[in-house]
Amino acid sequence: MPPFHSIFNQNEKEPPKYPMACGMPILPLRASAQRGPAPVNAIEQDIVDEAINYYRANVLFRNFDLKGAADKVLIYLTLFITQALQRARPTKQECANTWSSLAIESFVLPGDGSFALAGYITAPAQQRELDTIRLYLQQLRAEVCVRLLEKIYPAPVPASPTSSAQVTFPDFRVSHPSKWWLQFAKHRFLNKAL
């Protein structure tokens, strides 16, 4: 079982279904905290959900064969989740603040010399494309932060009736970031970091 790929990948020969920027498709989101180039559609699972769901499996891999353009977005988001997890704070409120600034702070863009994914994501051709990609990535980053926050500080899970009542593991009721997520921040996906 190789790493997991995005369902938004499409055959290279067909005309692209989504508008492109820097070789990445601008995919619709099911919800967006911030306005940007990506449209908000009523779809069940979008690229941000995929990135978060596949994260704990994909981050362990050292190689990733692209199966389509949407995989580039997936790679970018996987690396961003690692970065976000590295900056997680002890309480949910603190973490929300740190992450909201992480999402909008100035970050390295494709085309820049120090951009980690230069081999995957091409440099923008003109100023307009650069603006689009900045807004698109910013929108994705903000959305990852919002959804990931709910994952790593999950709501308390009611103990299932079958289990013995004494101890439930892990105890999610305390407001700590889940160590079951944070441990993955130490893995270097594709041996790269944003």
Added chain:
Amino acid sequence: MAGKTPIVIDAGTGYTKLGYAGNLDPAHIIPTVVATRDTSKETTLRRQPGLEDLDFYVGDEVNAHKTTHLPMFPIRHGQVEDWDLMERFYEQALFKYLRCEPEEHLFMMSEPPLNTPENRELLAEVMFETFNVKGMYIANQAVLALAASSASNEHAPRELTGTVIDSGDGVTRVIPVSDGCVIPGSIKSIPLAGREITRFIQEFQREREPGVVPPEDAMEVAKNIKENQCYICRDLVREYQRYDAQPDQYFMKYQGQQNITKRPYTLEVGYERFLAPELYFNPEIFSTEYSTPLPDVVDATILSCPIDTRRSLYRNIVLSGGSTLFRNFSRRLQDAVREKVDARVHRNEELTHAKVTPIEVNVLAHPLQKFAVWSGGSILANQEQFVRMCHTKEQYDEVGPSLCRHNLTFTSAC
């Protein structure tokens, strides 16, 4: 059967299994290690002349004499490297552990898949000349593993044809066997096995909660978790979601106690339960150098065998060794190999427009998997024909060690 029960010995890199034919389990499982007096550490005064030859320990006793004696391993990578040590080891194994009279028993010895005829001669010398055994047969480990599967599983074919996947502590081997003969050119090995799994569990836990397990126990704890709590999953992402949905059913606890201070500690066991055995299916997670998954290696091994054996090799893929004991191992391996084979058959049909008889792929798990080699030896040595297949002491005296270069082959397990 005339005479006394034959003795079965399977000498492995880590452990040697000893016992009497016809039993289900070996009578003794002892580490293959010999400790001799460490001469660099002592003065000449304390040495008693004439007794150096008797001053050694084997197996579990070695640990107690580590200060004065130097542990040495006579077997490396399955092959015996030091026959002098091995002779001492067998001496203790026979007289101290089994307490038998070697002159009265027939012996079933195991050898690794690519053993040299010279090694067989050396083994014959040790057994016939030092221990004066009544008779001896040398069997290939892969053949014995097949015999164990075939005798303990009613669905397995009776003839000794199949692919053996042998995964112990150090190395994983895929060995094709046809009618009791190993196909030597097609053996493939993967440098990853049980030890890597233990190391992964240890590292994964240290990443999550450094300092919970005392460092001197870390290896032992990881080994216990590997043996008792790990299993193979179908799909990584779905398994993660299962853990998210019902944490109290999937996350487990491990309770340990520090050896010296007796301080108890509790460790949570989570994703490593299904990630660690992924070694066989996604070796990329574990190693930078090696990235071919086990199903691909199995497929390539069978494809490199003579064409008339391939169908029967696919039909009978047999597991052997402690690291193949993970729950669902056989099912996942079977699905993965079958998928590859079906895809190839389908493509073939598309290109040639000819109908191909579907290829049957079976991976068989069986109850004797853990000591498959020893158990197989026990089953074969218990047969009527075993007496006829052994090389006897009289033949040895007539011909010499070269007698044991070749051994007759068993063709069926029952």
